Amino acid sequence: AWCFVANKSFRPLPVRTFATLEKLIDAGMIYFTPNAFFSRKAKTTDALRWLNALYIDIDDPAATVSDVLDRCAELNLPPPSLIVKTQHGLHCYWKIKRVRATERALKLYSRLLRALTKAFDADLRAATAERFLRIPRVILHFDRAEYELKDFFSLLEDETLSAQSGGRVVARGILDHPAVKKLLGGVSEHSRNHACFTLARAFRYCGYSYAETLQELLRWNRRNDRGSDPHRDSEVRATVKSAYNEKQIRPPAASWIRELSGMPFSYRIFEKRGGGKPGRPRKIEETREKFIATIQAAGGTLTTCDSRKKLAAQLGVSERTLNSVVAALIAEGSLTVSTTRLGRGKGTETTYTIASQLEAACSESCKAIGRGGGSESGMRQVLEDAIECCFKFSDVTGRNHGKDLAFSVKLLLRYRKKYVL
Amino acid sequence: SPQEKALEALRFLLDGSLTE
Numbered sequence: 001a002w003c004f005v006a007n008k009s010f011r012p013l014p015v016r017t018f019a020t021l022e023k024l025i026d027a028g029m030i031y032f033t034p035n036a037f038f039s040r041k042a043k044t045t046d047a048l049r050w051l052n053a054l055y056i057d058i059d060d061p062a063a064t065v066s067d068v069l070d071r072c073a074e075l076n077l078p079p080p081s082l083i084v085k086t087q088h089g090l091h092c093y094w095k096i097k098r099v100r101a102t103e104r105a106l107k108l109y110s111r112l113l114r115a116l117t118k119a120f121d122a123d124l125r126a127a128t129a130e131r132f133l134r135i136p137r138v139i140l141h142f143d144r145a146e147y148e149l150k151d152f153f154s155l156l157e158d159e160t161l162s163a164q165s166g167g168r169v170v171a172r173g174i175l176d177h178p179a180v181k182k183l184l185g186g187v188s189e190h191s192r193n194h195a196c197f198t199l200a201r202a203f204r205y206c207g208y209s210y211a212e213t214l215q216e217l218l219r220w221n222r223r224n225d226r227g228s229d230p231h232r233d234s235e236v237r238a239t240v241k242s243a244y245n246e247k248q249i250r251p252p253a254a255s256w257i258r259e260l261s262g263m264p265f266s267y268r269i270f271e272k273r274g275g276g277k278p279g280r281p282r283k284i285e286e287t288r289e290k291f292i293a294t295i296q297a298a299g300g301t302l303t304t305c306d307s308r309k310k311l312a313a314q315l316g317v318s319e320r321t322l323n324s325v326v327a328a329l330i331a332e333g334s335l336t337v338s339t340t341r342l343g344r345g346k347g348t349e350t351t352y353t354i355a356s357q358l359e360a361a362c363s364e365s366c367k368a369i370g371r372g373g374g375s376e377s378g379m380r381q382v383l384e385d386a387i388e389c390c391f392k393f394s395d396v397t398g399r400n401h402g403k404d405l406a407f408s409v410k411l412l413l414r415y416r417k418k419y420v421l
Numbered sequence: 422s423p424q425e426k427a428l429e430a431l432r433f434l435l436d437g438s439l440t441e
Contacts, residue, residue, distance in 0.1 A: 001438045036438035136427045
């Protein structure tokens with residue numbers, strides 16, 4: 001495997017042996033990567049081969065070894081294997097029994113790294129697996145202890161409980177939030193890369209194309225602090241590309257926006273869907289509404305010669321969805337369906353009636369034909385007659401079907417009983 | 422020397438990833 005070292009220019013130099021490492025340290029290198037990579041060509045997360053250690057960068061010049069050890073005891077974590085004094089604070093390393101950097105392991109490792117960083121209130125920008133850290137110069141604590149990732153799982157338990165404060169926005173409106181606007185106004189030298197990726201995700205999530213986002217962020221890069229080492233446009237291009245190469249379109253991490261802007265920020269995603277078959281319950285609900293609206297538009301009773309398939313096509317849904325909606329409506333008693341054969345070669349006619357409509361129509365028609373003035377007793381009369389008709393129909397045809405009741409009611413509302421009979 | 426100590430710590434961290 002390969003590691004990388006660098007001097008203050010951060011240009012990565014690959015290292016494969018301890019002898020080279022020693023030589024390069026002598027030559028004045030300042031940084032190294034604690035984790036190892038597949039090739040000498042790429043110092044990127046997806047090129048990682050071995051995960052060797054968890055580490056944090058505490059940015060507090062007043063922090064001491066005993067502070068770190070106390071915090072470890074509080075959090076029920078093992079003490080670090082190595083604590084190094086830096087100009088601005090401390091670097092702490094927990095050596096882990098090396099883990100192959102598979103996608104899964106890397107995901108877990110990254111979560112742990114972030115959780116560890118948060119638990120020590122350390123610098124979140126340092127919490128990436130391919131990070132450069134300072135070659136230890138002033139070692140304050142060194143213990144050859146080796147741990148496993150599972151020794152740190154306790155950190156993940158309360159991860160979900162971490163408080164999110166204020167400033168809620170709907171994810172779609174992310175770009176209008178003051179915290180994001182602050183980032184769009186330009187950032188300092190040390191957060192450019194993270195800010196660029198975070199903003200690229202925000203743009204992508206809000207529906208910007210790759211080209212549009214790139215234009216926005218190149219313009220944004222001109223607003224950034226130039227610093228001693230200006231952020232190159234090619235780096236912006238690479239970062240935007242990596243955000244657009246992600247398989248899923250994800251909103252930016254709220255924690256990053258908080259960290260980079262220093263402002264409270266969180267959002268809710270309203271489009272979130274339940275597990276299992278994504279989108280299915282929603283589709284059913286929509287279909288149900290559409291279907292009921294169609295029947296109501298036809299006056300509460302829809303009589304059609306169209307097949308279920310054709311009806312589904314008219315509603316713009318699949319036949320399967322419509323079938324399950326109809327079945328559910330029948331089961332809950334909100335809908336009655338009756339089918340009439342029209343005669344040789346003329347196909348069938350189907351009538352869908354909404355139950356509440358049936359009652360209302362009943363009372364209305366009762367009024368019209370002067371039976372009880374639309375009162376409850378009038379409705380009951382119609383139903384009783386309908387039942388009588390059904391029995392008669394069943395006598396003649398031998399058919400006994402619940403759906404015929406609705407059909408009889410419909411006829412009785414239009415014609416006198418004796419004609420129906 | 423600090424240099425040797427640094428190398429010793431790095432050897433420990435990078436053990437198995439780099440070769441002799």
